Amino acid sequence: xxMDVGIVGYGVYIPRYRIKxxxxxxxxxxxxxxxxxxxLIYEKTVPALDEDTATIAVESARNAVQHARINPKEIGSxxxxxxSHPYVVKPTSTIVAAAIxxxxxxxxxxxxxxxxxxxxxxxxxxxxxxxxxxxxxxAVGADTSQGKPGDALxxxxxxxxxxxxxxxxxxxxxxxxxxxYTTDTxxxxxxxxxxxxxxxxxxxxxxxxxxxxxxxxKEIMKRNNLKxxxxxxxVFHQPNGKFPLKAAEILGIEKKRLETGLLTPYIxxxxxxxxxxxxxxxxxxxxxxxxxxxxxxxxxAGSDAFIIEVTKENEKRRNSxxxxxxxxxxxxxxxxxxxxxxxxxxxxxxxxx
Amino acid sequence: xxRGVAVHWRLIPQRYNLVGTECKNCGEKFFPLRxxxxxxxxxxxxxxxxxxxxxxxxxxxxxxxPSEGFEFMKPYVIGVIKLVEGPFITAQIVDCKPxxxxxxxxxxxxxxKVIADxxxxxxxxxxxxxxxx
Ligand SMILES: [Zn+2]
Numbered sequence: 001x002x003m004d005v006g007i008v009g010y011g012v013y014i015p016r017y018r019i020k021x022x023x024x025x026x027x028x029x030x031x032x033x034x035x036x037x038x039x040l041i042y043e044k045t046v047p048a049l050d051e052d053t054a055t056i057a058v059e060s061a062r063n064a065v066q067h068a069r070i071n072p073k074e075i076g077s078x079x080x081x082x083x084s085h086p087y088v089v090k091p092t093s094t095i096v097a098a099a100i101x102x103x104x105x106x107x108x109x110x111x112x113x114x115x116x117x118x119x120x121x122x123x124x125x126x127x128x129x130x131x132x133x134x135x136x137x138x139a140v141g142a143d144t145s146q147g148k149p150g151d152a153l154x155x156x157x158x159x160x161x162x163x164x165x166x167x168x169x170x171x172x173x174x175x176x177x178x179x180x181y182t183t184d185t186x187x188x189x190x191x192x193x194x195x196x197x198x199x200x201x202x203x204x205x206x207x208x209x210x211x212x213x214x215x216x217x218k219e220i221m222k223r224n225n226l227k228x229x230x231x232x233x234x235v236f237h238q239p240n241g242k243f244p245l246k247a248a249e250i251l252g253i254e255k256k257r258l259e260t261g262l263l264t265p266y267i268x269x270x271x272x273x274x275x276x277x278x279x280x281x282x283x284x285x286x287x288x289x290x291x292x293x294x295x296x297x298x299x300x301a302g303s304d305a306f307i308i309e310v311t312k313e314n315e316k317r318r319n320s321x322x323x324x325x326x327x328x329x330x331x332x333x334x335x336x337x338x339x340x341x342x343x344x345x346x347x348x349x350x351x352x353x
Numbered sequence: 354x355x356r357g358v359a360v361h362w363r364l365i366p367q368r369y370n371l372v373g374t375e376c377k378n379c380g381e382k383f384f385p386l387r388x389x390x391x392x393x394x395x396x397x398x399x400x401x402x403x404x405x406x407x408x409x410x411x412x413x414x415x416x417x418x419p420s421e422g423f424e425f426m427k428p429y430v431i432g433v434i435k436l437v438e439g440p441f442i443t444a445q446i447v448d449c450k451p452x453x454x455x456x457x458x459x460x461x462x463x464x465x466k467v468i469a470d471x472x473x474x475x476x477x478x479x480x481x482x483x484x485x486x
Contacts, residue, residue, distance in 0.1 A: 016448045048447065049425060050465040054478060058464040086476055095478060099369045099464055101403075329486055331448075340425065351469040352422035 006171035009068025013059035014160035017046040040241025044158035044268025057142040064163040076134025081117025116298030143271035148196040158268025162276035172314035181216040188299030216303035235261035235278035237297035368479035371404040406462025459485040
């Protein structure tokens with residue numbers, strides 16, 4: 001028996017502050033023009049000193065509850081995916097659960113899988129909803145990612161998050177299928193206790209990002225008898241602005257279908273938020289019958305692919321806090337302020353001694 | 354174990370979700386919560402209530418000399434917010450410059466980090482406000 005499962009509501013959040021590529025390039029003696037060209041990144045979000053993954057997750061979760069118009073006590077599970085949980089031991093998901101007042105009749109856990117932990121949370125939640133274990137579940141992807149000063153990652157690593165409420169009724173979009181492609185690939189990692197991640201440089205492209213995104217996209221289309229032209233929108237994980245465009249080109253997906261959800265050039269790589277924010281930006285615009293192909297990527301490595309079909313309900317119940325509004329409200333900071341906000345200056349903390 | 358963890362834990366509904374109380378007898382609303390209505394005393398009927406987080410700036414001040422732990426936030430804004438439900442609440446107003454502020458401007462609730470108890474202690478989260486857009 002085929003049973004509908006899908007998105008009842010979603011919420012987004014990105015911080016107000018931004019830093020431009022020029023401002024970072026100036027500090028490290030890089031050529032801003034060539035960085036912008038090679039990475040397709042113009043600016044990125046910067047979290048304030050009092051923002052972290054938990055506060056970003058909470059803001060997006062509250063927006064999702066508001067959009068879904070449900071009683072938060074009916075949320076049976078909350079999974080928060082991130083690679084920058086504020087605590088090593090102590091879940092972010094319980095903070096979110098308390099802040100939306102979903103406690104205590106529920107289950108919660110934190111997920112980790114580089115940038116795809118949030119979409120993995122969507123898949124788990126789909127399973128719980130489909131099996132009838134819960135009525136609604138929430139999946140969050142949020143990060144305040146760090147790049148080593150001077151490293152190419154510093155141009156893109158940013159902050160943001162999105163939350164999705166998964167259920168069976170009042171769907172703004174149905175999730176028709178999901179498929180994952182997973183291998184053990186050491187393209188990007190951070191060891192316990194290390195402040196900054198390490199990456200396999202050129203190794204991150206071909207055998208990692210492209211291999212997984214493309215295999216996942218191809219397989220999910222094949223098993224649903226769909227072709228690239230059957231999709232109105234596509235969104236892929238966006239470590240920079242270039243990679244998703246290249247992936248689309250390889251798959252034969254027209255560039256215009258990717259543009260709505262391509263956010264990294266303007267907000268940076270929000271890691272676990274990346275694919276989920278791109279999808280939210282698409283849902284903000286999409287109309288009944290639109291079909292979306294969404295493929296996340298997490299280093300380590302794996303991709304989660306989804307086929308999503310927008311319903312009439314999405315037009316009736318537009319999100320009152322769309323991503324565009326958050327993208328438009330911004331304030332630029334200089335590198336020195338950015339370094340202070342990100343704790344890159346030794347001793348700068350919002351902390352009692 | 355750092356000091357005050359239990360107190361923070363008990364105050365989570367108040368600090369995360371602006372849970373206060375109201376007296377069903379005289380209608381007065383309280384934040385922070387009061388167990389006893391000062392108007393009605395024993396005949397009061399005090400119940401829990403969750404405030405919407407919408408309000409306006411009643412008054413504000415710019416802090417240039419913060420207390421210990423808040424040094425890197427300065428200068429920051431502390432406002433007295435009049436919630437739409439009535440009660441007043443003193444809280445930080447974030448994501449703005451002092452010149453953006455004006456008495457009467459609408460604000461809304463945000464969830465932010467307040468302070469961490471040293472590098473080994475808990476992180477205290479709670480309510481702050483931002484200008485409504
Ligand atoms: Zn009373």
